Amino acid sequence: MTIEPADLSGRPGPVYRALADALSDAIAEGRLAPGARLPPQRDLAFRLDVTVGTVGRAYELLAQRGLVRGEVGRGTYVLGQIRSIELPPSGPTAPGSEGLIDLTANFPAPIPAQARLGELLPTGESAVDVLADLLRYPEVVGAARHRAEAAAWLAHLGLSADPERLILTNGTESGLAAALLALARPGDCILAEALCYGGLRNLAARLGQHLEPVAMDEQGIVPEALAAAARHTGARVLVTSLNLHNPTGLVVPPERREALVAVARAADLLLVEDDVYGPLVPDRPPGFATLAPERTLHLTSLSKFLAPGLRLGFLHGPERLVREVTAAQREISLGYAPLAAELFVRAHRAGVVAEALRQQRLELGERQRLAREILTGFALTGQPTALHVWLGLPEPWTSAEAALALARAGILLTPAERFFIGRGAAPRAVRISLSAAPTRTHLKSALQRIVATLAHAAGLREGSLV
Incomplete structure (x- = not known):
């Protein structure tokens, strides 16, 4: 089938949302069957006389609803048909919480320490000398003083880091891209959790x-599954997250970490430890970088507790691997952003970085408490300082159906399909990013709406779920 301009007429909201709603209806009514390929974005944009960006935003919204899945180089495909489920009538909204509430992105909750960053920027005559030094082409791995400060911060987090084996990157994802480019070739197999960060799938x-x-x-x-996968595929790289795993929120216990390291050594696997959420976990167990430093690249950043816009990440590992990643980073981006690193240095020395982490943990603790109170009775996985929770769905919901119904109710969250690379059906679960709500008032309103929507369609009353 095709979408025509008439399909968008009379629909409320911006054009991209009207297009997403029209395509959602086509999927729900069976006019777009499971496995159907959506039109290329440029072709549909020309047909509807809209920008390619508008079509791209519509497709992204469909993916957030769990209705489609984009495959790099192949297109965007329908995941399945959504049953028509009657939604409960809209109840009163909390003050200041009107409109769409987007709970799909894991970024830091607003905290007072973030406002102090602006005070640390160089001003006046001193800025001239500072900027002259920072606006040249950067050193690929980072200036020595920036790396030394980064090593001091990592030591605060419990990781013994050598500045000479440390690379500053443009965020954790940039470091992950450089690591994959350095450690594997096109056609190689990379091992990862069956539920993994969606950006990893795109990068690979x-x-x-x-x-x-x-x-x-x-x-x-599962250690036995890792050993079998390494044996059957011949893979030599595992990418994993041990702390506040995205999306399940798990913190891998010490015994399991040690068992996985034993498998990695036996199978001669290189370990890429994506620890972007690690700083949020107080008293966390030793990670792969401590248990197996000879084969581990450790990645983290400031993105999940201070400011993702700084685009500053830290990659540490053994000398031989760091050399390979350095060459890959040179090819990808020529290096890091010195201005971001300078702001980090000033913030770290002023105590702002440590204070931001403390404040973020406290704020997330309150949001997690609120989620557990409101979502009582649901199957919920999370941690006291996590940005998100993993919500198991009651019958008769699938994750795609729940994401679509909640989107129509004004709540965006992320269905399991966005993370699932396993075989068979994705888990019946959704990720709720608690930190994405601008205030706790917005979050409370969104969580109450989630309960009302899911319980209504299940024929259950709030509080009666098992």
């Missing part, structure tokens, strides 16, 4: 690499 596809899912249980990757 761009690099022509294949992600092989490894089974998980309630403690993370």
Whole structure:
């Protein structure tokens, strides 16, 4: 089928949302069957006389609703048909919480320490000398004083870091891209959790690499499954997250970490430890960088507790791997952003970085408490200082159906399909980013709407879920 301009007429909201709603209806009514390929964005934009960006935003919204899945180089495909489920009538909204509430992105909750960053920027005559030094082409790995400060921060987090084996990157994702480029070739297999960060899937596809899912249980990757996957695929790289795993929120216990390291050594696997959420976990167990430093690249950043816009990440590892990643980073971006690193140095020395982490943990603790109070009775996985929770869905919901129904109710969240690289059906679950709500009032309103929507369609009353 095709979408015509008439399909968008009379629909409320911006054009991209009207287009997403029209395509959602086509999927719900069976006019777009599971497996159907959506029109290329440029072709549909020309037909509807809109920008390619408008079509791209519509497709992204459909993906957030769990209705489609984009495959790099192949297109965007319908995941499945959505049943028509009657929604409960809209109740009163909390003050200041009107309109769409987007709970799809994991970024820091607003905290007072963030406002102090502006005070630390160089001003006046002193700025001239500072900027002259920072606006040249950067050193690929980072200036020595910036790396030394980064090593001091990592030591505060419990990781013994050598500035000579440290690379500053443009955020964790940039470091992950450099690591994949350095450690694997097109056509190689990369091992990862069956539920993994969606950006990893996109990066691997761009690099022509294949992600092989490894089974998980309630403690993370299953060691026996990792050994079998390494043996059957010949893969030499595992990308994993041990702290506040995205999307399940798991913190892998010490015994499981040690078992996975034993498998990695036996199979001669290189470990890429994506620890972007690690700073949020107080008293966390030793990670792969401590347990197996000879084979681990450790990545983290400021993005999840201070400011993602700084685009500053830290990658540390053994000398031989760091050399390879340095060459890859040179190819990707020529290096890091010195201005961001200078602001980090000033913030770290002024105590702003540590204070921001403290404030973020406290704010997330309050948001997690609120989520557990309102979502009582649901299958909920989370941690006291996590940005998100993983919500298991009651019958008869699938994650795609829940995401669509909640989007129509004004709540955007992320269905399991966005993270699932395993075989078979994705889990019946959704990720709720608690930090994405601008205030706790907005979050409370959104969580109450989630309960009302899910319980109504299930024929259950709030509080009666098991």
